[in-house]
Amino acid sequence: MDFTSIVLVQIAIFYCLAILLPTSRSNSSLKIAAIVVLIILSMSWYFMPDLTVKIGIGAWIISVLIPMFSLQRLESLVDKSEYLAASRFAKWVRWLAPTDGMWNYHHLLAGIALAQAGQIETAHQIFDRYQPAALPPQSSSSAALVKVDTRRKQQLSNQTEIGRSATALLYRATDRWSEYITWFRWRLTTDRDLDRGNTLVYYVRALAETGDLHRCIIEVNKLDRDRLINNQQLNLLKMYLLAYCGRIDAVTQSCQNLLSTYSSDIHQFWIGTAELAAGKIETGTETLIQLRQTTQDRCIQHDIDWRLSQPLPDLTQLSSLDRESIAQIESTIIQDARYNVQTPVNARTPVTNLLIAINVLIYCTELAWQYKSGDKEFTFIPLGGLAAPLVLGGQWWRIITANFLHMGILHLGMNMVALLYLGKFVEYRLGSFRYLLAYLIAGLGSMATITYIDTYWLTAPQITVGASGAIMGMLGAMGAIHLRGWRQAKVAAAGRQFQAVLFSVGFQLVFDLTNGHTSIVGHFSGLIIGFLVGLGLLFGSKE
Numbered sequence: 001m002d003f004t005s006i007v008l009v010q011i012a013i014f015y016c017l018a019i020l021l022p023t024s025r026s027n028s029s030l031k032i033a034a035i036v037v038l039i040i041l042s043m044s045w046y047f048m049p050d051l052t053v054k055i056g057i058g059a060w061i062i063s064v065l066i067p068m069f070s071l072q073r074l075e076s077l078v079d080k081s082e083y084l085a086a087s088r089f090a091k092w093v094r095w096l097a098p099t100d101g102m103w104n105y106h107h108l109l110a111g112i113a114l115a116q117a118g119q120i121e122t123a124h125q126i127f128d129r130y131q132p133a134a135l136p137p138q139s140s141s142s143a144a145l146v147k148v149d150t151r152r153k154q155q156l157s158n159q160t161e162i163g164r165s166a167t168a169l170l171y172r173a174t175d176r177w178s179e180y181i182t183w184f185r186w187r188l189t190t191d192r193d194l195d196r197g198n199t200l201v202y203y204v205r206a207l208a209e210t211g212d213l214h215r216c217i218i219e220v221n222k223l224d225r226d227r228l229i230n231n232q233q234l235n236l237l238k239m240y241l242l243a244y245c246g247r248i249d250a251v252t253q254s255c256q257n258l259l260s261t262y263s264s265d266i267h268q269f270w271i272g273t274a275e276l277a278a279g280k281i282e283t284g285t286e287t288l289i290q291l292r293q294t295t296q297d298r299c300i301q302h303d304i305d306w307r308l309s310q311p312l313p314d315l316t317q318l319s320s321l322d323r324e325s326i327a328q329i330e331s332t333i334i335q336d337a338r339y340n341v342q343t344p345v346n347a348r349t350p351v352t353n354l355l356i357a358i359n360v361l362i363y364c365t366e367l368a369w370q371y372k373s374g375d376k377e378f379t380f381i382p383l384g385g386l387a388a389p390l391v392l393g394g395q396w397w398r399i400i401t402a403n404f405l406h407m408g409i410l411h412l413g414m415n416m417v418a419l420l421y422l423g424k425f426v427e428y429r430l431g432s433f434r435y436l437l438a439y440l441i442a443g444l445g446s447m448a449t450i451t452y453i454d455t456y457w458l459t460a461p462q463i464t465v466g467a468s469g470a471i472m473g474m475l476g477a478m479g480a481i482h483l484r485g486w487r488q489a490k491v492a493a494a495g496r497q498f499q500a501v502l503f504s505v506g507f508q509l510v511f512d513l514t515n516g517h518t519s520i521v522g523h524f525s526g527l528i529i530g531f532l533v534g535l536g537l538l539f540g541s542k543e
Helices: 003-019 028-047 049-079 083-096 102-116 120-127 142-146 150-157 161-173 177-187 198-209 213-226 231-244 248-258 264-277 281-294 298-309 320-338 350-373 388-392 398-404 409-430 432-456 468-487 492-513 520-538
Strands: none
Touching (some): 003 028, 003 409, 102 120, 102 161, 102 298, 120 161, 161 177, 161 298, 177 198, 213 231, 213 320, 231 320, 248 264, 264 298, 350 398, 350 409, 350 432, 388 432, 398 432, 409 432, 409 468, 409 520, 432 468, 432 520, 468 520, 492 520
């Protein structure tokens, strides 16, 4: 089996195992598909090894990869409040992942889209098909909501989390926060862990919207401690709380970094809310009025009307412990934003973009050279591949050129995706010059280490190409950045990210040990060099 086939099989196996981890929040359909794909890969490897790639990888792409990216795209549309587009997209995503309430999800999203457009009554008609008695007419009192018969209460308790999330979204669309609190407390009296999505998020927001900021702080701290919701939802809740407390800088940093996937309208609404809470009434009012005139989202418009007509929570009623909690949450959010692995959308990373362009152009040159020469067994020697005897013979420049050559489109694609992810983070944190310095030192150092090992330890030196050593160096530099933040600044987020780097190193080690076509020496020498260079560049800096 060739290099490309081995790598594809490894990637498929690792993806499936990651989906099956107990900590995974993947859709049930994906978990079932992952088990099936692992069985197919095992059986094809044993009975039909020549067809393993065609059968196993085909099954992985169709049943795991495409559904996974489709679900992520759907989640992104919902985060951006593009409910109409999400509803249309969900119609065919349900065929790829039909479990966990996905089959009717497009109807629920369509209802939210109608509410977003101001058609509340029509939205109720759609929604009532899936949540009978869960959402009373707007004129109903809270007491009427509680007085439901046992049969209907049991009916509600058995519905999906997606349906309950839609209930939360529809209450939110009309700013019926008091009614939502009543429904939430009645609905989840016995088993709160049933809901870990929008129901919890909007419950905490509802507490603050109705003036119970003290209880809101307690709930956020509890969710942070118990981890009942994912990090993005938790960051959203913290941003809500900080906005109600007038912490403008922390809210702005959250929007730019941790919550950058949400729409700019949502960002502006909460920045305006923070300005109002901070006492900047004129500035906050102007921000919200301007947003109301430009946004097409009726839910946002309704939120602005609510915000400008209702008083924000009274901060003078907070106890000293509440204020300490707010200060701690603010500090955590700012630190998490600084150590977030996702660089801001507007971050300038010209060196990373240039390096990717150079690698792609050189690969095109490889293809042109191979086509022109007619050499099917392309050895990379003519274009500068690393061969230890040639380097020792005076062709030292091969230590440089080998970093920009790749042995195929898969090799190039994997490296460039990794460089895009790691490089942007390191360049954003270190600055373009220091980042380029670290990249070059890691790449040259890894190639020099390979030359030494090939010369003095191996009887049959290999030809080596690829940017992997330099890219692993960026993983090492990322580890240095997080380790420094963890050890010196005591940033919990940096500690979690450093552990993620260690996990990635372990993953790479397993990948290299089970793949005879990769250079474990080049990868881990680059990793170590990048880590040490990263620490050196950070020494004495304020990073």
